Amino acid sequence: MSKAAEIDIASVSKIYGTTTAVHAISLKIPAGTYCCLLGPSGCGKTSTLRMIAGHESISSGDVRLGNTVVTDLPPAKRGTAMMFQSYALFPHLDLVDNVAFSLKMKGVDKDERRAKAMDMLRLMQLEAYATRRPAQLSGGQQQRVALARALITDPEALLLDEPLSALDPFLKIRMRAELKKLQTSLGITFVHVTHSQEEAMALADLIVVMNDGRIEQAAHPRVVFEKPATAFVAKFMGDHNVISGRVTQSSGDKLMLSVPAGGDFLATDDGAAGLTDTADIAIRTDHVRIGQPSEKGLGFTGSVSNVEYRGSSVKLSVNGAGIDDFTAILTDAEFFANPVKVGEAIPLSWGREDAIVLGRLKN
Numbered sequence: 302m303s304k305a306a307e308i309d310i311a312s313v314s315k316i317y318g319t320t321t322a323v324h325a326i327s328l329k330i331p332a333g334t335y336c337c338l339l340g341p342s343g344c345g346k347t348s349t350l351r352m353i354a355g356h357e358s359i360s361s362g363d364v365r366l367g368n369t370v371v372t373d374l375p376p377a378k379r380g381t382a383m384m385f386q387s388y389a390l391f392p393h394l395d396l397v398d399n400v401a402f403s404l405k406m407k408g409v410d411k412d413e414r415r416a417k418a419m420d421m422l423r424l425m426q427l428e429a430y431a432t433r434r435p436a437q438l439s440g441g442q443q444q445r446v447a448l449a450r451a452l453i454t455d456p457e458a459l460l461l462d463e464p465l466s467a468l469d470p471f472l473k474i475r476m477r478a479e480l481k482k483l484q485t486s487l488g489i490t491f492v493h494v495t496h497s498q499e500e501a502m503a504l505a506d507l508i509v510v511m512n513d514g515r516i517e518q519a520a521h522p523r524v525v526f527e528k529p530a531t532a533f534v535a536k537f538m539g540d541h542n543v544i545s546g547r548v549t550q551s552s553g554d555k556l557m558l559s560v561p562a563g564g565d566f567l568a569t570d571d572g573a574a575g576l577t578d579t580a581d582i583a584i585r586t587d588h589v590r591i592g593q594p595s596e597k598g599l600g601f602t603g604s605v606s607n608v609e610y611r612g613s614s615v616k617l618s619v620n621g622a623g624i625d626d627f628t629a630i631l632t633d634a635e636f637f638a639n640p641v642k643v644g645e646a647i648p649l650s651w652g653r654e655d656a657i658v659l660g661r662l663k664n
């Protein structure tokens with residue numbers, strides 16, 4: 302296998318006619334990283350991946366792979382390989398010829414390319430199926446053929462466009478683990494497009510959250526989870542309550558926010574410095590507890606609007622202080638020690654460190 306390469310995306314834009322799909326994004330993906338491009342439909346993930354692969358022209362900016370600027374190189378000359386969502390296997394060819402296809406295009410002689418294809422099929426534990434055609438395989442096996450086919454060119458980076466979306470939920474989780482294992486053993490850079498937060502959290506060393514053609518945050522999953530950079534990231538990842546309000550007090554790292562026709566909320570965070578006008582704060586759903594706050598602004602009293610049992614945890618939705626569907630995730634033990642019902646008024650609270658200030662995107 303080749304060495305892994307860093308991918309450097311410098312001020313890259315994609316414009317289709319009058320639509321700007323990607324707005325001058327910059328991102329460095331260190332060599333050997335498992336990177337997930339994550340975001341809702343239409344946010345520009347696939348366009349970004351296809352520009353790295355060379356399947357889509359770059360409207361402005363540059364992409365560098367290792368020491369080579371690949372912006373104007375055709376896909377086969379970039380040192381990348383792409384695995385498509387639909388796998389794009391040839392139905393009339395057996396697995397060996399499917400996997401060997403790109404070597405055939407490069408003019409590699411038959412014995413050599415078939416031997417290499419068998420090596421790749423062995424790596425994917427598919428050697429027993431070498432003479433079958435794609436239709437005679439399960440979804441998971443087809444996916445492994447597509448991976449073998451992409452990897453046969455010894456790429457420095459593998460680009461994967463929603464590689465798990467065609468699989469049923471059980472197989473998805475199994476193949477997810479296999480992808481991670483494969484990336485770890487090959488040590489090459491993977492860039493994987495997904496709209497699933499769970500998939501990105503499970504796989505990535507680097508999560509790049511995109512929205513509307515821009516990068517909202519690029520960080521390790523734990524940082525994205527614990528310290529979402531923007532209100533969009535906090536809402537999209539789904540593990541924070543986001544409170545938007547008017548800044549009524551701001552001094553040092555302390556911020557007091559007033560929700561229209563609602564309560565006052567406190568955040569103590571470096572990001573608070575100098576904020577005026579309006580701001581957003583985020584509170585982790587699994588850090589909210591039932592009980593009176595220890596300090597003004599670290600809780601409110603509201604009415605339970607929904608109780609959802611999830612096995613090891615219980616999700617409460619609470620309306621109050623000008624906020625709808627504020628979420629508290631309690632452990633099952635906590636909840637059942639003191640169960641609450643829909644319609645009941647309860648106090649909720651959290652610690653000082655649990656409320657963080659969210660930033661805004663600079664364009």
Ligand SMILES: Nc1ncnc2c1ncn2[C@@H]1O[C@H](COP(=O)(O)OP(=O)(O)OP(=O)(O)O)[C@@H](O)[C@H]1O
Binds near residue numbers: 322
């Ligand atoms: N060939 C094209 N011509 C015109 N507009 C396009 C083209 N391809 C994509 N777009 C637009 O660019 C934007 C970004 O699309 P892109 O496919 O990159 O998003 P995505 O995040 O991958 O979405 P999805 O998860 O739905 O695949 C969308 O508004 C889309 O409609």
